[in-house]
Amino acid sequence: MLNKRKKGWPIGSAWKYKRIMSKITVAKLQLMEPKKITELAGMNLHHISSMLEKTPYKPEIAEIRSKELSSSSLEDALLQNFIKTCEELMISSPKGIRLLLSTFLMKFEANCVKGLLRAKQAELDVEEAMKYIMPVGRLDEARCRKTLEISENTADIVESFSDLEYGSVLKKAFAVYETEKIFYLLEVALDRHVYSKIWRATGKLGGLDKKIAMTVIGLEIDSVNVKTILRCRAMGIREDQIRRYLIPVSEVLGEKELEEVMREADMQSFINSLVRLAKRAMARDYQYIFTEIQQSHVTSLTRLETILDRGLVETSLRMIKRYTPYFNIGLILAFLNLKWFEVRNLRAVIRGSEAGIPADRVKKLLILPR
Amino acid sequence: MSVELANIHPTRLELLRLRRRKSMAEGIVDILKKDLDALTLNLFELVKKIPPLRNKMYATLKEAYGLFIEAEMISGSKRIEETSLVAQPIDFKISEEKKKGVIGILFPTFQFSEGTRILGPRFNLIDTPANLDESASKIKVALYDIVKLAEIEASVRMLLEVMATKKRQINRIQFKILPQLDAAIRYVELILEETERQDAIRVRVLQRERKERGALKHAE
Numbered sequence: 001m002l003n004k005r006k007k008g009w010p011i012g013s014a015w016k017y018k019r020i021m022s023k024i025t026v027a028k029l030q031l032m033e034p035k036k037i038t039e040l041a042g043m044n045l046h047h048i049s050s051m052l053e054k055t056p057y058k059p060e061i062a063e064i065r066s067k068e069l070s071s072s073s074l075e076d077a078l079l080q081n082f083i084k085t086c087e088e089l090m091i092s093s094p095k096g097i098r099l100l101l102s103t104f105l106m107k108f109e110a111n112c113v114k115g116l117l118r119a120k121q122a123e124l125d126v127e128e129a130m131k132y133i134m135p136v137g138r139l140d141e142a143r144c145r146k147t148l149e150i151s152e153n154t155a156d157i158v159e160s161f162s163d164l165e166y167g168s169v170l171k172k173a174f175a176v177y178e179t180e181k182i183f184y185l186l187e188v189a190l191d192r193h194v195y196s197k198i199w200r201a202t203g204k205l206g207g208l209d210k211k212i213a214m215t216v217i218g219l220e221i222d223s224v225n226v227k228t229i230l231r232c233r234a235m236g237i238r239e240d241q242i243r244r245y246l247i248p249v250s251e252v253l254g255e256k257e258l259e260e261v262m263r264e265a266d267m268q269s270f271i272n273s274l275v276r277l278a279k280r281a282m283a284r285d286y287q288y289i290f291t292e293i294q295q296s297h298v299t300s301l302t303r304l305e306t307i308l309d310r311g312l313v314e315t316s317l318r319m320i321k322r323y324t325p326y327f328n329i330g331l332i333l334a335f336l337n338l339k340w341f342e343v344r345n346l347r348a349v350i351r352g353s354e355a356g357i358p359a360d361r362v363k364k365l366l367i368l369p370r
Numbered sequence: 371m372s373v374e375l376a377n378i379h380p381t382r383l384e385l386l387r388l389r390r391r392k393s394m395a396e397g398i399v400d401i402l403k404k405d406l407d408a409l410t411l412n413l414f415e416l417v418k419k420i421p422p423l424r425n426k427m428y429a430t431l432k433e434a435y436g437l438f439i440e441a442e443m444i445s446g447s448k449r450i451e452e453t454s455l456v457a458q459p460i461d462f463k464i465s466e467e468k469k470k471g472v473i474g475i476l477f478p479t480f481q482f483s484e485g486t487r488i489l490g491p492r493f494n495l496i497d498t499p500a501n502l503d504e505s506a507s508k509i510k511v512a513l514y515d516i517v518k519l520a521e522i523e524a525s526v527r528m529l530l531e532v533m534a535t536k537k538r539q540i541n542r543i544q545f546k547i548l549p550q551l552d553a554a555i556r557y558v559e560l561i562l563e564e565t566e567r568q569d570a571i572r573v574r575v576l577q578r579e580r581k582e583r584g585a586l587k588h589a590e
Contacts (some may be wrong), residue, residue, distance in 0.1 A: 075446050111497070115452060122455035133450045183456045184494040191496040228495045231503055241490050301500035302440070348443035355439045365443055 014327040016094035021326050023092050026084065028335050030056045032342055034368040040349045042359030045069055048350055055080045064221075071354040073346075076134065078343045083108055083136055085339060087333065097329055100201040101215065103194070104336070108136040108188045113166050116147055120157050121183055138164060154186075155316055169193045185244070192247050195221050199249040209329040211318045216333045218250040219315055222286070222310040222318055225253060226274065230301055233270075239263070252281045267299065285315045309367045313337050317369055342366045380561030388558060392551040397514050402540045405473050405508050409533045411471040416526050420519065427515035434508035441501040449497065457493040460510070461485030464517060475532055477525045482517040 032055055032357050040048050049069055052061045071308035083105070090101040112133055119129030126148045135141040152159045161167035173189030199221060202213040225246050232242040239262050248255035257277050264270040271294050278286035289311035298304045316334035325331050345366045352362035378384060442450045463483045468476040492506065 072446075072448055075448065079446075111449075114494075114497075118452050118456045124455070132448055180491060182458065184458075184491070187494040188496065191494070224496055227500065231500055232491065234500075235491060235503065237490055242387050244490070268438060302437075302504065305444075305500055335526055344444070347446055351439065351443040351447055355442075357436075357443070361440075362443070365440060 017327045019092040020089065020094070020097070020332065023089065024331050024335050026311070027056070027089075028331070031335075031338055032346075034366075037342070037345050037349060037366065037368070038363055040346070041352060041362040043353060045071070045074070045350065045353060048346075048353060049074060052346070056085075058061045060084075071351045074350045075347050078346055079134060080110075082339060082343045083134075086336065089336075093332070096205045096209065097332060099204060100329075101332075103198045103201040105137055106194045106197060108134070109139055110166070110194045112139045112144065113138050113161065113170075113190060114187050116144060117154055117157055117170075117183075117186055119148065120151055120154050133152070137344070154183075158186075164254065165193070166190060188245055195224070195247045196249055199247075205329065208323060212323065212328060212330045213333060214251070215283075216316050216319060216337070218252060219285060219289075220312055221247050222253040223312060225250075225258060226308065227301070227305055229258070230267065230270065233262075233267075234301060252278060252283045252286050268297075271298075285318065287313075289315070306365070306367065309341070310369065313341050313367060313369045338369075375554060375557050378558060380558045380565075382562065385555065385558045385562065388551055388555045392548065394552065395547050399543050399548075402536050402543070406533060406536045406540070408472055408518055409536065410531055413526065413529045413533065416529065418521055418523055420526075423515055423519050423522070424526065425472050427512055427519060430508055430512040430515065431471070433456070434505045434512060437501045437505035437508060441499050441505060444499040444501065445497065450502065453493045453502070462513070472529075473532075475528065477528060478521060480521045480524075482514055541558055 036051075040051060043051075046066075046069065049061055049064070052058070052074075057078060060081045061074070064073045064077060086101060086105050090098050090105065093101055112135060114242060115133040116129070119132060124132075126145060129148050130141075130145065134145050135144050147157060147160045151160055155174065156165065156175075158170040161170060169189050173186045177183065177185050197219060202210065202217050205213050225248070228245050229242055232245065239259075242262060246258055248258050253261075253274075259275065261270055261273045264273050271290060274290040275287065275294050278290050289308060292311070293304060293307050296303075296307070298307065316330070316337040319330040321336050323330055345368070348365045349362055352359075352365075378388075438450070461484065463481075463485050465481045465483070467479045467481060469479045471477040493502070493505075
């Protein structure tokens with residue numbers, strides 16, 4: 001490995017990582033153990049909340065009044081903690097990685113924009129709409145409220161974002177929306193924009209950081225594409241329609257490759273095709289995931305989504321093992337993915353407990369690396 | 371009854387007419403009872419279909435709700451709720467037709483069909499899990515069963531209404547018309563018997579008077 005680094009993979013200046021690495025190492029140690037998360041399944045909300053108060057989620061959990069304790073208030077607390085963690089990491093990160101993390105945070109900003117659009121489309125009043133919206137980044141609570149108050153319809157909401165990049169994206173999508181009257185096209189446009197921007201930010205990194213980020217983020221985007229294609233196929237949606245929902249940016253599953261797999265007759269041949277394409281692109285990490293799907297003869301889309309999500313976490317962790325764990329983006333991405341799936345797992349446990357779902361069933365939905 | 375009897379002409383012709391009406395009413399009761407039997411059989415057949423269909427519907431709905439909760443667990447309850455606010459509604463049509471059934475009753479049949487088919491997905495696929503699609507398709511299956519159940523229940527309701535009408539008709543004939551006819555027949559018979567008796571006495575009196583007049587004439 002040392003030889004390889006000397007030849008073509010410069011680790012760059014280690015100095016620029018001095019602040020972020022210590023922060024990440026501490027934050028990674030504070031992540032909850034998978035065993036602790038699975039133990040929470042089946043417990044009541046009060047118990048889960050008191051357990052979470054002993055974790056880094058304490059400041060957000062402590063703000064919830066006991067009367068307001070519900071799955072949605074806990075869910076908000078977990079998400080706020082995740083966003084806060086991302087923002088803290090972004091401040092301490094070197095320039096290139098900071099740009100990537102800022103685009104990564106745009107996912108949440110885009111969710112906030114989607115929330116505003118949905119609320120206006122559903123004609124909710126400001127107070128009710130604010131229950132669904134999580135202000136983040138440039139879209140703080142005051143701006144969200146003002147946008148909702150001054151806008152009479154979705155067109156006004158689109159117009160209100162003209163000072164941000166979302167404005168131009170939404171304006172283009174709004175023209176299509178006006179002819180086709182399909183609301184989610186606005187949401188898809190935002191998602192496509194954010195993912196494309198994250199991909200572009202990945203491309204701006206250099207050396208090993210670029211290689212690691214392209215693998216991890218490429219895999220994330222391709223997972224989204226694979227899931228979308230399979231779900232569309234299950235619904236009997238035509239190929240030309242499916243193309244509208246894809247984000248064909250990755251090098252392994254680009255536009256041409258996605259077109260190729262889309263034509264497969266059934267799910268099994270689709271997966272076989274993915275394995276073939278991963279081999280052709282010599283993408284080892286893709287091969288591991290697609291081969292696992294192929295060998296487990298998956299027929300349920302939910303199961304396939306679980307394997308893809310777990311594959312993403314495992315790939316992030318593999319990057320740390322494959323390269324040095326410090327002084328590159330690998331640890332940052334691994335931590336972010338671990339943290340995100342920890343939030344998702346906790347959310348599943350909390351909602352499952354509230355709905356009285358048996359612990360065994362909840363555990364099946366958890367994304368835990370092996 | 372007395373008022374009704376007062377309107378009856380106590381003649382032999384009326385007696386014959388009343389007897390004819392009574393046998394006809396008895397015939398009608400027989401027919402109505404046979405109809406009621408056929409309706410009861412049909413009712414049992416229909417009622418038998420309800421529990422398995424209802425169980426199937428409950429199982430499908432339970433599965434759908436389970437998948438929906440799973441979708442909430444994966445994406446968050448707020449996200450799913452938000453998505454549902456703007457999800458494209460499915461255009462369903464339920465047309466009602468009539469089908470001839472037992473003893474010519476027109477039973478309702480509900481035809482369930484999807485209106486204009488949506489070309490794409492109903493909501494954004496990027497930020498929702500596959501469980502939500504599966505849940506939606508299960509709900510669609512459950513809707514078919516719900517409509518089928520509604521059709522059977524409407525038929526059962528109609529059958530019960532017809533059965534109640536038939537029963538009312540049987541009861542009316544058995545406990546009102548037939549006793550009235552019996553009373554009228556008895557009344558006419560009594561009157562006729564009374565008339566006969568009076569006529570016989572009158573004949574005897576006339577004969578006696580005639581004999582007495584004949585004896586007086588002989589004596590003079």
